[in-house]
Every structure is written in structure tokens, then in C-alpha cells.
Amino acid sequence: MKIEVVKKDITEMTVDAIVNAANKSLLGGGGVDGAIHRAAGPKLKEACRKLNGAETGEAKITEGFDLPARYVIHVVGPVYNDGSRGEAEKLKSCYQNSLRLAEEYELKTIAFPAISTGIYGYPKEEAAEIAVDTIRSFETDSNSVETVYLIAFDDETFTSLDQAKKKRG
Numbered sequence: 001m002k003i004e005v006v007k008k009d010i011t012e013m014t015v016d017a018i019v020n021a022a023n024k025s026l027l028g029g030g031g032v033d034g035a036i037h038r039a040a041g042p043k044l045k046e047a048c049r050k051l052n053g054a055e056t057g058e059a060k061i062t063e064g065f066d067l068p069a070r071y072v073i074h075v076v077g078p079v080y081n082d083g084s085r086g087e088a089e090k091l092k093s094c095y096q097n098s099l100r101l102a103e104e105y106e107l108k109t110i111a112f113p114a115i116s117t118g119i120y121g122y123p124k125e126e127a128a129e130i131a132v133d134t135i136r137s138f139e140t141d142s143n144s145v146e147t148v149y150l151i152a153f154d155d156e157t158f159t160s161l162d163q164a165k166k167k168r169g
């Protein structure tokens with residue numbers, strides 16, 4: 001599995017699936033969630049209604065509708081408190097469960113935003129290391145996913161992801 005760090009708006013990614021950093025309702029919100037819903041059009045919300053929400057760390061999939069991406073994988077990242085409330089494990093689950101769904105759907109390319117590092121307040125460097133480590137150690141029998149794009153919307157996120165990738169080799 002190849003990891004590429006890219007500075008871009010995730011809604012412009014032409015990949016098999018983009019990941020949405022949603023909330024438990026899965027009915028839209030601000031940040032990347034708002035941007036994805038705007039770009040995908042109202043059918044995405046209709047599809048999301050049928051999902052009945054999700055727990056923190058869980059991942060659910062819909063079509064991408066008006067997006068260039070074929071699917072959207074909706075995950076709920078942890079709200080960062082002080083780091084002692086299982087935040088790291090929950091963030092790790094977001095990446096693992098998204099990759100499991102991608103394998104189940106036999107997808108080749110997937111793009112993640114920096115889950116939880118905006119409104120949910122997760123420190124960017126720690127979150128970047130968890131993202132890279134979890135993807136690197138993800139094990140599967142199917143191996144359909146070839147490239148994982150880690151999307152940075154701002155310079156600080158780009159640097160954190162780039163350094164985490166270099167650190168992990």
C-alpha cells in the first residue's frame with residue numbers, strides 16, 4: 001500500500017473513495033463534512049439518512065453522487081479531550097474500518113482527510129502519526145487498495161503528514 005501526501009480539496013479527488021470526517025448523525029455538518037455534502041449534492045444526505053448514524057470509530061459507505069469519487073466512506077472521529085479517553089484508539093479505528101470497507105468493496109484508491117484535527121481538536125502531529133502508522137500496519141488478505149492519499153487542506157497538516165511519513169520510512 002503506497003501512501004501519498006497531497007495538498008488539495010478532497011472533494012476534487014478522482015479516487016474510488018473519499019473518506020468523510022463526519023459526526024454521529026451522519027447527516028452533514030461543517031468542515032470537510034460540509035464541503036463533501038455540498039459537492040456531492042442532496043442525494044448524499046438522502047443516502048446518509050438510511051445509515052442511521054454511526055458510533056465513534058465506525059465507518060459506513062455510500063455512493064459519491066455528484067463527486068468525482070465513486071464512494072464516500074463516512075467515519076466519526078473522536079472529539080479530542082486530553083488524550084486519556086481512548087482518543088488514539090478511536091482515531092486508529094477510523095482508519096482501520098475505512099480500509100476494511102475499501103477492501104470489502106475491492107477499491108484501489110482511497111483518500112483520507114486529517115480526521116478529527118479540525119473542529120474535533122486532535123493535535124495535528126499526533127493524528128498524522130496515527131494515520132501513517134495505522135495504514136502501514138494494516139493487514140488484509142485481499143490487498144485491493146494500492147494507493148492511500150492523505151489529504152492536507154492547510155500547510156501545518158501537510159508538514160505533519162509529510163514528516164510522519166518520512167519518520168515511518
Ligand code: AR6
Nearest residue numbers: 009010021023029030031032033035116117118119120153
Ligand atoms: N478537503 C480536505 N480537507 C478539508 C476540507 C476539504 N474540503 N475542509 C476541511 N478540511 P474537520 P473533524 C480539513 O473540522 O475535526 C464537522 O462539522 C480540515 O482543515 O472537517 O473530524 C462534522 O460534521 C482538517 O484538517 O473535521 C463533525 O461535527 C480536517 O479536514 C466535525 O466537524 C478535519 O477537520 C468533525 O470534526
